[in-house]
Amino acid sequence: MNKGVAVTGIGVISAIGNNTGENYRSLISGKHGISSPEILETIHKNLPVGEIKISNESLAEDLKLPKNHSFTRAALLGAFAVKEAVTQSSLKIDNETGFISGTSVGGMDTTETYFKDFTQGKTENSRYVRAQHPGFTTEKIAEHFGITGFVSTISTACSSGANAIMLGARMIKAGKLKRVIVGGTDCLTKFTLNGFNSLMILSDEQCKPFDENRNGLNLGEGAAYLVLEAEEELKGKPVLGIISGYGNANDAFHQTASSENGEGAFLAMQKALKIAGISSESIDYINTHGTATRNNDSAETEALKRIFSKNLPDVSSTKSFTGHTLAAAGALEAVYSLLSLQNEQVFPNLNFSYPMKTSGFMPVTKLKEKPINYVLSNSFGFGGNCTSLIFSKNGG
Amino acid sequence: MTNLHTELKESIIEQLNLEDMDPADISNDEPLFGDGLGLDSIDALELIVLLEKDYGIKLTDPSQGKEIFVSIDRMATYIEENRTK
Amino acid sequence: MEVKIYINGIGSISAQSGDLFSGDSARIYQENIFQAISPNYREFIKPMALRRMSKATKMGITSAKIALKEAETEVPDAIITGTGEGCKKDTEKFLENLLDQNEKLLTPTSFIQSTHNTIGGQIALNLSCKNYNVTYTQNSVSLETALLDAQMQFDEDPEIYSILVGGVDEISEKITSFRKLDGQLKSKSIKNLDLLKEDSTGTITSEGAHFFALSKEKKQNTYAEFQTLFIKNTIQPENINEEIEAFLKQNNLDSEVIDVVILGNNGDNRYDHYYKNLQQNLLKNTMQLTYKHLVGDFDTASGYAIYLAANILKSGKIPSVLKLNDIDSKTPKNILIYNQYLGRDHSLILLSAV
Numbered sequence: 001m002n003k004g005v006a007v008t009g010i011g012v013i014s015a016i017g018n019n020t021g022e023n024y025r026s027l028i029s030g031k032h033g034i035s036s037p038e039i040l041e042t043i044h045k046n047l048p049v050g051e052i053k054i055s056n057e058s059l060a061e062d063l064k065l066p067k068n069h070s071f072t073r074a075a076l077l078g079a080f081a082v083k084e085a086v087t088q089s090s091l092k093i094d095n096e097t098g099f100i101s102g103t104s105v106g107g108m109d110t111t112e113t114y115f116k117d118f119t120q121g122k123t124e125n126s127r128y129v130r131a132q133h134p135g136f137t138t139e140k141i142a143e144h145f146g147i148t149g150f151v152s153t154i155s156t157a158c159s160s161g162a163n164a165i166m167l168g169a170r171m172i173k174a175g176k177l178k179r180v181i182v183g184g185t186d187c188l189t190k191f192t193l194n195g196f197n198s199l200m201i202l203s204d205e206q207c208k209p210f211d212e213n214r215n216g217l218n219l220g221e222g223a224a225y226l227v228l229e230a231e232e233e234l235k236g237k238p239v240l241g242i243i244s245g246y247g248n249a250n251d252a253f254h255q256t257a258s259s260e261n262g263e264g265a266f267l268a269m270q271k272a273l274k275i276a277g278i279s280s281e282s283i284d285y286i287n288t289h290g291t292a293t294r295n296n297d298s299a300e301t302e303a304l305k306r307i308f309s310k311n312l313p314d315v316s317s318t319k320s321f322t323g324h325t326l327a328a329a330g331a332l333e334a335v336y337s338l339l340s341l342q343n344e345q346v347f348p349n350l351n352f353s354y355p356m357k358t359s360g361f362m363p364v365t366k367l368k369e370k371p372i373n374y375v376l377s378n379s380f381g382f383g384g385n386c387t388s389l390i391f392s393k394n395g396g
Numbered sequence: 397m398t399n400l401h402t403e404l405k406e407s408i409i410e411q412l413n414l415e416d417m418d419p420a421d422i423s424n425d426e427p428l429f430g431d432g433l434g435l436d437s438i439d440a441l442e443l444i445v446l447l448e449k450d451y452g453i454k455l456t457d458p459s460q461g462k463e464i465f466v467s468i469d470r471m472a473t474y475i476e477e478n479r480t481k
Numbered sequence: 482m483e484v485k486i487y488i489n490g491i492g493s494i495s496a497q498s499g500d501l502f503s504g505d506s507a508r509i510y511q512e513n514i515f516q517a518i519s520p521n522y523r524e525f526i527k528p529m530a531l532r533r534m535s536k537a538t539k540m541g542i543t544s545a546k547i548a549l550k551e552a553e554t555e556v557p558d559a560i561i562t563g564t565g566e567g568c569k570k571d572t573e574k575f576l577e578n579l580l581d582q583n584e585k586l587l588t589p590t591s592f593i594q595s596t597h598n599t600i601g602g603q604i605a606l607n608l609s610c611k612n613y614n615v616t617y618t619q620n621s622v623s624l625e626t627a628l629l630d631a632q633m634q635f636d637e638d639p640e641i642y643s644i645l646v647g648g649v650d651e652i653s654e655k656i657t658s659f660r661k662l663d664g665q666l667k668s669k670s671i672k673n674l675d676l677l678k679e680d681s682t683g684t685i686t687s688e689g690a691h692f693f694a695l696s697k698e699k700k701q702n703t704y705a706e707f708q709t710l711f712i713k714n715t716i717q718p719e720n721i722n723e724e725i726e727a728f729l730k731q732n733n734l735d736s737e738v739i740d741v742v743i744l745g746n747n748g749d750n751r752y753d754h755y756y757k758n759l760q761q762n763l764l765k766n767t768m769q770l771t772y773k774h775l776v777g778d779f780d781t782a783s784g785y786a787i788y789l790a791a792n793i794l795k796s797g798k799i800p801s802v803l804k805l806n807d808i809d810s811k812t813p814k815n816i817l818i819y820n821q822y823l824g825r826d827h828s829l830i831l832l833s834a835v
Binding site: 252256 | 560565566567569572575576577579583584585587588589592593594595596597598599601602603605606608609610611612613614615617618619620622623626629630633636637655656659660662663665712713714715716780825826
Binding site: 200 | 438444457458
């Protein structure tokens with residue numbers, strides 16, 4: 001069996017809480033974070049979102065940033081979550097500490113705010129000119145924590161966070177890094193809300209993953225990061241879980257839609273199981289991608305059936321709590337997977353009433369306690385990017 | 397062929413970037429999707445916006461498009477029956 | 482065990498369409514933002530797919546297919562893409578419509594195409610390649626991170642045989658011109674070939690795509706061996722010599738074995754001292770080349786440097802337009818490429834002759 005890479009710290013901020021404890025309490029009490037947009041300025045107040053009800057000003061104050069800082073909202077959320085992860089792991093940041101962050105639109109919130117000003121040649125907020133680079137948001141966070149070594153950004157749409165975790169784990173295994181902070185961040189923007197709206201895949205009610213009557217996703221925002229460390233560097237530190245498997249494949253079917261049989265998802269899960277060196281029967285819980293669009297949930301179900309045939313383990317989509325946080329989703333759900341392992345609980349899939357006619361697929365709808373040794377987490381994105389991660393207990 | 401037919405062909409060519417095509421290249425009964433003109437689900441979403449923008453017809457479910465965007469003939473009939481502008 | 486990695490195919494699209502190695506002269510530009518020269522994309526992409534693609538995607542797919550064809554690889558075992566700003570034209574288009582139409586009546590095509598992984602995804606779609614696929618977007622080390630990933634893939638998985646790696650960036654009308662507002666571009670238009678004669682802030686910019694077909698197999702027409710690379714986010718200017726020495730030492734090399742260094746000088750007098758410090762110290766006795774006066778500076782411009790290095794190692798020819806000093810190298814064996822942007826995202830790439 002594969003040794004894997006140790007997780008020594010986690011940090012998360014989402015619509016269901018400002019830290020890991022708050023997120024966990026929401027998950028076990030079935031408290032979702034879906035509401036009308038209040039902080040995001042948009043005409044689409046009818047579209048429910050998973051919004052974090054903390055202003056940029058408060059976040060900046062909490063991080064003790066100077067007044068003329070150039071943090072995007074994604075950077076603010078990211079730094080907030082990294083702080084928790086670093087504190088928990090008592091991480092000493094040095095030259096051999098890397099930072100890998102996934103983000104889909106990075107600093108789009110500031111780009112859309114200042115686009116017209118910049119078009120008119122106004123230089124007042126020119127410190128945000130480079131915010132359109134996803135790497136800009138990543139560097140702000142790295143700078144804040146004094147990370148000067150390996151810093152990188154992955155932007156594979158909704159699988160970015162999961163791919164960042166995968167790269168971090170691989171770099172530790174390859175001996176390229178001793179410690180690395182990995183995860184993802186994305187904030188709500190007019191750009192993404194209107195983009196998904198133009199694709200007609202946003203629901204005007206709370207999203208219903210895997211329900212026969214699901215009618216689209218809720219967009220969310222959030223950030224989550226894990227501290228990964230090489231085993232020889234642990235020196236007795238508490239280990240929260242192990243990253244034991246990862247797989248990445250491309251659906252190569254359509255720019256946005258998933259293939260009917262979920263080929264990319266199937267291949268990603270298959271590779272993750274192979275890296276972990278376990279069979280599909282070992283998986284105790286699957287935190288699905290489960291966006292609640294017609295297309296994703298049926299394709300993902302098909303892929304799950306192909307991997308697990310009749311022995312499907314417990315399955316749920318926590319996007320019914322947080323909304324779809326895009327690049328952060330894979331990282332948020334990694335944290336939830338680790339919480340599931342630690343507490344031996346399967347978190348419920350909210351808003352589920354009727355199984356899909358085609359598959360009869362039943363997610364877990366009430367908090368369930370049971371021994372859990374392996375959790376699989378799926379993240380799929382536009383461009384056919386599919387990534388699966390497997391987490392296990394320390395020594396499991 | 398009515399003016400609406402030609403108008404539709406022109407806007408489809410423009411909206412969907414069918415650069416090499418001429419309205420005369422699209423026949424009225426030719427299937428727009430699949431084996432005919434070869435449009436796909438992204439084009440369908442573009443056409444939904446075109447219906448709203450040009451003819452004041454608002455579709456809320458993308459699957460409705462499947463019955464309307466069958467051919468230029470079918471689209472023209474639907475527009476005549478439902479247009480608000 | 483570390484495997485040897487060879488560059489067996491290259492697709493290069495930039496503002497320099499001519500072949501400097503066959504004696505073509507460099508193209509001259511008088512503006513600070515200039516475009517890449519497009520090949521005939523129709524030879525590579527079907528019209529129905531082509532109709533929606535922005536230049537970044539077209540350049541990416543086309544250069545990828547040129548590289549694969551040269552390496553005689555049909556479907557690579559992984560596709561790894563680097564892009565600083567991704568599909569900027571579509572981002573700009575969707576954003577402008579959104580703002581102008583007050584979030585109403587928006588169509589999805591430009592949104593779909595705006596995601597940074599559009600290019601990598603479209604290459605996968607075009608090749609029906611279901612293998613590993615990732616896109617890195619870390620400013621001027623976007624392509625370098627892709628190369629690092631490729632290097633790790635070869636080491637990790639004995640079944641990996643060939644990997645397609647590339648970097649793409651496009652200019653867009655507005656977002657690119659915003660760089661005038663924060664001093665990234667020179668305030669006065671200059672002639673590109675005079676870039677390094679200027680003593681002023683900012684640089685000139687353009688666009689391009691560079692894809693490389695990497696393989697474990699050395700072939701008759703192999704360009705070069707990809708040795709190793711190094712990425713570091715922040716380096717103090719006074720430490721650059723030590724950093725590079727440490728990198729060489731880590732790879733059991735010293736500065737003497739570097740026959741040619743290709744430097745990313747971009748004419749910005751606030752940051753070119755990183756290069757000058759090296760030119761005057763550690764690498765003062767080494768042949769020094771430069772390239773951003775030809776293709777401009779953009780996040781994945783270092784793809785052009787790799788293209789140059791690979792061609793120099795294969796042909797032994799060194800076009801004089803690249804030369805920064807008078808030192809010569811008769812038959813270069815090892816070429817080091819050093820790049821940074823605005824003092825951040827530093828990278829070193831080492832290629833060797835085969």
